[in-house]
Amino acid sequence: MSSPQIPVHKGLEDIYVKESKICYIDGERSKLFYRGYDIDDLVKYSTFEEVSYLLLYGKLPNRKELNEFQKSIRDSYTLNPEVIKLLEIFRRDTHPMDLLRTCISYLSTFDDSPKDQSLEKNLSRVIKIIGSIPTILGTFDRIRRGKKPIEPNPKLNLASHFLYLLRGKEPKERDAKIMDTALILHAEHEMNASTFACTVTASTKSDIYSSITSGIGTLKGPLHGGANEEALRMFLEIGSIDKVKPYLDELFVKGKKVMGFGHRIYKNYDPRYRILKEIAKEMSKERGNHKLFEIALKVEEEVLKRLEKYNIYPNVDFYSGLVFYFLNIPIDFFTCVFTMGRVVGWSAHIIEYWMDNRLIRPKALYKGELNLPYKPIEQRE
């Protein structure tokens, strides 16, 4: 069973686990498509709600469909009072990703018909989850700062609503638009680790809450969504342009990774990085805060000098943290903002997988001993 010719696909690199009509990444040409639409077009013309509909239903909505969909999402802004009760018992220093994972898991206990696994019912659960996340986060942020939570406002779109709950007042149109763009850019990205975790959980015919809970726990890791928070903390830690080189020298000597760099699929610039960099640049001008952007720029330049020859480029997480920082989102919320968007892609993949479900059950190649004799405890070393 351990003959040397058996291939082990560690990391499942280049292994296709399903067919899909949701997303295509052209890693050579730096292109990203959701349901066949170029991400550049979607950022320019669309909204997060419309993109969510597109990902979940497979087509762009007409006016009536979009209105209904938006209404359902906004109806979900208001949490069950028992969820608020849960938010109140969390320690104030809880990492928001731990909180979010726990809360989404908890939402399952309010499902009125858990046996109903119809497509329609699952879509309604998904909508509920999408609409709940900003309120969960915004409410917790108020609670942990000792402030009274803001009442949800169903007049706002999801991006504005999140900023509204954090700030206690409606964001300016410009901030709302940037937040919306960020959500579009994070909504979906093919069979990444968290989407795959959702799929593995779904494949046992478990439920949508379990699956999305797996996604959140997986996105949390620094090799995945956790990178945006770490990239921004790195810029802050460096503190000034002249410290970029020595900082990176030390990092490279220690053999550590630079957060926000590299991607298994892109062998060229990540198209989401380009858009977010442009936004970060404009925001740094608008806010008169050039320093942090310039540090980021310098880090990028220095790292590229060392890694471009290996086709390692900045990814979505390199500038997104800076954008969130300029939006005054708490740093420990960055990966949660990623989740606010990505939950849509997760759901689309779970639903697609259930259309033609197959239990995901790979193998491990055994490299240990066999038929060991059981020794009584007194005879053991």
Next chain:
Amino acid sequence: MSSPQIPVHKGLEDIYVKESKICYIDGERSKLFYRGYDIDDLVKYSTFEEVSYLLLYGKLPNRKELNEFQKSIRDSYTLNPEVIKLLEIFRRDTHPMDLLRTCISYLSTFDDSPKDQSLEKNLSRVIKIIGSIPTILGTFDRIRRGKKPIEPNPKLNLASHFLYLLRGKEPKERDAKIMDTALILHAEHEMNASTFACTVTASTKSDIYSSITSGIGTLKGPLHGGANEEALRMFLEIGSIDKVKPYLDELFVKGKKVMGFGHRIYKNYDPRYRILKEIAKEMSKERGNHKLFEIALKVEEEVLKRLEKYNIYPNVDFYSGLVFYFLNIPIDFFTCVFTMGRVVGWSAHIIEYWMDNRLIRPKALYKGELNLPYKPIEQRE
């Protein structure tokens, strides 16, 4: 990118995702080994605590090591009062797997040093989780029945402790021994779906709580751990021997699966099934309750007539439910009992994976359109 010759490994059947020294399943010869030891020997001579040590540390413990390990597990029987508070706010009709998934996720928020990802610290987290699960379940069962939770008793081993918390009195030796055997049999089973979900989550360098939370949500599904509950419910629903044939006729006509049958690796009898069947048989005699066992026996016989030619045999879940039922464990707890054992195998695999971590990031084969023109909403159908 969608040329027909690209293989899609749906379900990852026969794909090896890592090398491992934890478990070997000999599916042809009906043999199962934990760390090289035959499961038959472990059931005969060992205990769940000893097997847990074996799986986690890679060797059978000597007396001192076992004593220390047992002490650490027993120290974890007592929950943080804030976890009890959480148990009290759950709806009484919450599915225990939803509850357990939420509680383990919540445990993360009490970690005193989340940045410490050393092996030693992770092992101490694992021990904490292993020891907590019976108390979480037992306490919730008392609460939902309107009874006062039982104080944990660190004098009991884990199997006895679980029955003690449910029943309010110490179990007889015979029941405790059966429970212990069931836990040993459920402790580990190579790269099954839930263990794989744990591994995918761990691969982003997320944390042990996130990973085990993914495992619980994945085990919940009826194509995995959820099967033991469903198998027992089937026996109860059938109700009498003469109804077995018509029940199965209908099931097969409808093309439905028989729960507790079939396994991707075993092409012969599951060795765990053999042991559990023997126990169920003895228990049915001891309790003078022959009916349910005979129904199970008849279901087995009738299904084998139809499926043995396809190498489909009963698996671990077919008789385990009956054993749990005879132990007076609530039916909706059955998959949680599976979890009480399997959490050990999950943890062993997570820890082994982290020794040589690689991000798990497969691909989806794109089968949709590309370069669709974005139409303004008014022009859409």
